[in-house]
Amino acid sequence: xxxxxxxxxxxxxxxxxxxxxxxxxxxxxxxxxxxxxxxxxxxxxxxxxxxxxxxxxxxxxxxxxxxxxxxxxxxxxxxxxxxxxxxxxxxxxxxxxxxxxxxxxxxxxxxxxxxxxxxxxxxxxxxxxxxxxxxxxxxxxxxxxxxxxxxxxxxxxxxxxxxxxxxxxxxxxxxxxxxxxxxxxxxxxxxxxx
Numbered sequence: 001x002x003x004x005x006x007x008x009x010x011x012x013x014x015x016x017x018x019x020x021x022x023x024x025x026x027x028x029x030x031x032x033x034x035x036x037x038x039x040x041x042x043x044x045x046x047x048x049x050x051x052x053x054x055x056x057x058x059x060x061x062x063x064x065x066x067x068x069x070x071x072x073x074x075x076x077x078x079x080x081x082x083x084x085x086x087x088x089x090x091x092x093x094x095x096x097x098x099x100x101x102x103x104x105x106x107x108x109x110x111x112x113x114x115x116x117x118x119x120x121x122x123x124x125x126x127x128x129x130x131x132x133x134x135x136x137x138x139x140x141x142x143x144x145x146x147x148x149x150x151x152x153x154x155x156x157x158x159x160x161x162x163x164x165x166x167x168x169x170x171x172x173x174x175x176x177x178x179x180x181x182x183x184x185x186x187x188x189x190x191x192x193x194x
Contacts, residue, residue, distance in 0.1 A: 001024070001026065001107055001108060002023060002024050002025075003022065003024075003025055004021060004022065004023070004153075005022040005025075005050070005051075006019060006020075006021065006022070006049075007019070007021070007022045007030070007032060007047060007048060007049035008020070008048045009032075009034075009044045009046065009047045009048070009087075010044060010045045011036075011038070011042065011043075011045065012042075012043045012044065012045045017046075018034065018036060020032040020033060020034040021033045021034075022049060023084065025049075025100075025104065026104070027097065027100055027101055027104065028088055028089060029066065029069070029086065029087050029088040029089050030047065030049070030066075030086075030087050031084060031085065031086050032087065033082050033083070033084060034083055034085055035080065035081070035082060035083070037071055037073070037083050038068045038071050038083065038085050038087075039068065039071060040068050040069055041067070041068065042067070042068040043065065043066070043068070044065065044066040044067075044068070044087065045065065046063050046064065046065060046066075047063070047065075047066040047087060047089075048061060048062065048063045049061070049062055051100065051103040060099040060103065062092070062096050062100055063096070064089045064090065064091055064092045064096065065089075065090045065091050066087040066088060066089055066090060067087065067088050067090055068085060068086070069086045069087065069088050070085070070086040071083050071084070071085050071086075072084045072085075149184070154186075157183070158183050158186075159183065159186070160183050160185055160186065161182065161183065162182070162183045163180055163181070163183075164180065164181050164182075165178070165179070165180050166178065166179060166180070166181055167179075
């Protein structure tokens with residue numbers, strides 16, 4: 001299941017934990033975006049994520065030792081480099097497994113109940129956005145696309161009401177898609193998936 005949540009992890013040989021963005025969640029592990037190149041075969045002392053919103057009293061926390069199974073370098077937010085890291089749970093206890101399964105089932109059922117015309121596809125595509133001044137030009141990543149708009153991950157998102165010009169290409173065989181869009185909302189990843 002593709003869902004953006006903040007998570008925390010710590011390598012076995014480091015004292016401090018690091019923050020990452022959850023991209024994909026399953027009963028067996030996660031895919032996450034991080035600024036750290038984490039080599040395949042490496043072990044995390046723990047990986048911790050909260051299932052639900054920050055203010056959700058029913059949100060469950062999952063914590064498990066994890067093994068890195070893949071790490072792929074890719075363009076990140078702005079000009080930074082990020083790494084898409086696949087990690088497999090090693091010791092997920094029965095209670096955590098049940099909470100995780102319940103959360104995934106609930107999210108997938110809610111997605112099926114949505115209006116098909118408003119269905120979204122999750123994707124990672126570079127996107128160029130032109131602001132009014134050239135100095136404000138940024139390259140971002142479109143992570144969620146629908147018929148009526150898109151969600152864009154950004155370090156410094158423009159405020160609601162800002163009109164943007166955008167352009168992106170959906171693969172080598174497709175024409176460039178361009179247009180104008182208005183920012184309708186923004187939030188921190190720490191605010192939760194809702």
